Amino acid sequence: MTCPDRSTCRRPDQTRRGHVAPASQTRVSPTRARPLSPFGRVLRLAQRLACTVATVVACHNVAAAADAPDLGAVSEIAPGVFVHIGRIAQIDADNRGDTANWGFVVGERCVAVIDSGGSVDTGRALLAAVQAQTDKPICALVATHVHPDHTLGLQAFDALQPPPTMHAHKRLPAALAARKSTYETLVRRQLGETAPARIVVPQDLVEGSTQLDLGGRVLTLTAWATAHTDHDLTVYDAKTRTLFAGDLLFVQHIPVVDGRLLGWLKQLPQLQAIDAARVVPGHGPVTDATGWQPQQAYLEALRDGVQAALAAGHNLAATVESLPATPGWQLVEQYHRRNVTSAYAELEWAD
Ligand SMILES: [Zn+2]
Numbered sequence: 001m002t003c004p005d006r007s008t009c010r011r012p013d014q015t016r017r018g019h020v021a022p023a024s025q026t027r028v029s030p031t032r033a034r035p036l037s038p039f040g041r042v043l044r045l046a047q048r049l050a051c052t053v054a055t056v057v058a059c060h061n062v063a064a065a066a067d068a069p070d071l072g073a074v075s076e077i078a079p080g081v082f083v084h085i086g087r088i089a090q091i092d093a094d095n096r097g098d099t100a101n102w103g104f105v106v107g108e109r110c111v112a113v114i115d116s117g118g119s120v121d122t123g124r125a126l127l128a129a130v131q132a133q134t135d136k137p138i139c140a141l142v143a144t145h146v147h148p149d150h151t152l153g154l155q156a157f158d159a160l161q162p163p164p165t166m167h168a169h170k171r172l173p174a175a176l177a178a179r180k181s182t183y184e185t186l187v188r189r190q191l192g193e194t195a196p197a198r199i200v201v202p203q204d205l206v207e208g209s210t211q212l213d214l215g216g217r218v219l220t221l222t223a224w225a226t227a228h229t230d231h232d233l234t235v236y237d238a239k240t241r242t243l244f245a246g247d248l249l250f251v252q253h254i255p256v257v258d259g260r261l262l263g264w265l266k267q268l269p270q271l272q273a274i275d276a277a278r279v280v281p282g283h284g285p286v287t288d289a290t291g292w293q294p295q296q297a298y299l300e301a302l303r304d305g306v307q308a309a310l311a312a313g314h315n316l317a318a319t320v321e322s323l324p325a326t327p328g329w330q331l332v333e334q335y336h337r338r339n340v341t342s343a344y345a346e347l348e349w350a351d
Pocket residue numbers: 145147228247282
């Protein structure tokens with residue numbers, strides 16, 4: 001970080017938030033120089049040294065603040081459609097669970113929230129972000145799937161009155177029941193032992209598709225066959241042709257197979273056929289129809305590589321060691337071997 005203004009670590013024309021302010025607000029009047037006595041020169045030198053030390057500390061603090069996640073930052077990607085892009089990382093105490101995307105859609109009557117980030121902190125930031133944009137009530141919470149980086153923020157919505165309805169794929173409760181204690185243990189290890197780690201159970205379960213009327217705009221919720229997980233749900237806003245894909249789409253963040261590789265590949269043409277002007281992935285920046293291609297290439301290469309290894313009689317360990325990921329992804333070390341293992345187990349007995 002550079003620090004052009006030694007007294008503030010900001011440009012004179014910048015406000016504390018980094019916005020450029022009118023020059024009249026921050027312009028500093030020049031002072032007239034006067035000759036100094038020897039004692040005065042020593043004093044000024046000491047002051048400058050102290051100022052330099054203070055500046056280094058201040059710069060460090062500003063740099064640390066810049067590195068801290070802005071949990072509630074949102075962009076309005078289409079009229080009434082707000083999105084927060086989480087970090088491409090695994091949950092830890094530093095990022096406070098801000099590792100997945102979330103968003104909300106504002107209707108004439110009420111607001112629907114889609115996913116909530118990976119901690120109660122992200123949920124609180126989301127709630128504040130909604131309230132900063134509108135005073136309309138939140139009537140719906142949508143969980144695209146149960147993974148903790150998408151659902152732990154729901155804890156922050158407990159106290160809302162009237163309570164919003166929570167929507168999820170019909171198989172989410174079973175998936176949650178099977179993994180609840182594992183997730184809670186994992187998240188406490190990642191965020192800290194005292195972190196709240198309760199995953200809220202949805203009440204309104206979707207089979208096939210259903211619609212949410214927010215007043216003046218209708219969202220379509222679609223429950224998919226097993227792909228990223230066995231309970232993926234997407235949200236489509238017809239008014240702006242915006243698709244919230246959840247983790248059926250990864251951008252920059254390497255895809256993670258926690259359901260069925262073949263099922264995911266089978267459904268990609270249907271997902272890509274949705275008339276979407278923009279697609280909000282579960283991880284990574286907002287994209288359009290072209291955003292599906294790198295993920296498809298990765299999943300196809302994974303399928304083809306594992307099938308070739310099986311045909312050659314390679315065992316699981318040899319396959320995991322030898323099969324590279326297609327280039328360009330982040331978090332390869334954390335997830336690619338896991339994906340190969342999952343694909344091997346799936347394809348070993350596939351027809
Ligand atoms: Zn996921």
